[in-house]
Amino acid sequence: MATVALRSIQGKWVMACTIMASAMAFIDATALNVILPSLQQHLKASGPDLFWVLNAYLLMLASLILIGGTLGDRLGRKKIFMIGIFIFISGSAACGFSSSATILIIFRVIQGIGGALMIPGSLSLISSSIDEKERGKAIGTWSAATTLVTMGGPALGGALADAGLWRYIFFINVPIGIIVLIFLRTKVKEIKDEDNHKGLDFYGAIAIALGLAMLTFGFLRLPAVGFSHIQGYGSISAGILLLLTFIVIERKSSQPMMPLSLFSNVIFSGTNLLTFFLYAGLGAGMLFISLNMVQVQGYTQLESGLTFLPFTIFMVANARFAGSLADKYGPRFFLITGPFLAGAGLLLLSYIQQTKGPSDYWTTFLPGILIFGFGMSLTVAPLTAAVMGSVSDHFTGTASGINNAVSRIAGVFANAVLGSMAVLLFSAALQKEIKELPLNQQQKQAVIAQSANLGNARAPEGLNPVQEKKVVAAYHSGFIDAYGKIMKVSAGLGFLASLMALIFIQSPGIKKALV
CATH class of the missing domain: 1.20.1250.20 (MFS general substrate transporter like domains)
Incomplete structure (x- = not known):
């Protein structure tokens, strides 16, 4: 006792x-x-x-x-x-x-x-x-x-x-x-x-860390130097090569940090693919919603923070309930429906144009955030149950670590790839917007140079009040154009996650990996 x-x-x-x-x-x-x-x-x-x-x-x-x-x-x-x-x-x-x-x-x-x-x-x-x-x-x-x-x-x-x-x-x-x-x-x-008495897979850790670093650096440098520059294609190529090296190391290692045998189980592989797509869409979507609200729509940072409360309330209210239902009926329905609804919410948010600020929140951002949040609340607990239930008890810790790492890697790639894409889209939209503005060539180049700052772009010095007003309007319009496209890509990632569940997740039971 x-x-x-x-x-x-x-x-x-x-x-x-x-x-x-x-x-x-x-x-x-x-x-x-x-x-x-x-x-x-x-x-x-x-x-x-x-x-x-x-x-x-x-x-x-x-x-x-x-x-x-x-x-x-x-x-x-x-x-x-x-x-x-x-x-x-x-x-x-x-x-x-x-x-x-x-x-x-x-x-x-x-x-x-x-x-x-x-x-x-x-x-x-x-x-x-x-x-x-x-x-x-x-x-x-x-x-x-x-x-x-x-x-x-x-x-x-x-x-x-x-x-x-x-x-x-x-x-x-x-x-x-x-x-x-x-x-x-x-x-x-x-x-x-x-x-x-297992050894530590230092070579595997070094290979994946360097591989992800090179890939991320390459994608972040693309908007500035282009793919033809060594910092672009060189870094991305080196990153891919290092990740392939990581796979070879894990295949040969007696104590791998990521046992590849786990991925022979289709449910384990499918849930991790679902995790990657869903969390990539989640990370990019929430980041660009925040930037849009504060930098373009006129929200204070406190108001922007409060707008996510409905999302989190759904997570608190529904996550445990969805988990218990998934235990009873199997996770397949929730892992198809949840990511699909999350993608639908992101898609709805992608159509938001210039608003009047926080007073328009209830009819602009709120509906999409509610659908997005409800979808995520149906997904998180059943996803954890599906991952943990797909492997033998001996590998539950490893499986949890792999799935956690996959969600973090998804965030890295969402920020790197979609972040660089946003700068390119914003720059392209700006070039169209300023064609008809009363600016000389030097001023136009100065305006385009600000595209790397996204919604925080500032009008160059030396403009008169009329020119400055039109440039700021062009910045806002260009950012909203880029925001809409990035949010549609994020929505597509949510739909891809739903498709992974449709293809890979069995119902009602989960088949354990025999490793």
């Missing part, structure tokens, strides 16, 4: 620590989209700079998250979790003091390394610290609590940005992280697999 009681008490401390640590990462992610306009203005960042601010973190997270989970199993879950938190809050503090976009990007890399060690530790600590009969309920509580905390991310980010305090989005992590470290040090015992 005493052992059971001790386990129960430790479980509560583990829950508190994992929820607070996860909240740091989730708030950072959701708030950052909202504060990007302030960050761009204060640090004089270009459009590609913004995407690197997002991607530097996601890139390290995606490439190292699997090795982070392996380190926890081998060296101790609490130890690696604490190291990850320390690195994360150190990177956060450095981000807050950044004086330029380049320095911020460097410190976001440090944040990403910390996140890669910290995030896998949350669910692994819960799984290893809490009784098996209570584990499902505990994971559900963790999910609901972190989602509720995440709800405040956009609103908090918007409020701080409007007050000129956007740096505190990074500083706020420091006291939270210190409290978690104290609790872990004094209240939680170390947990590790004593019989786990």
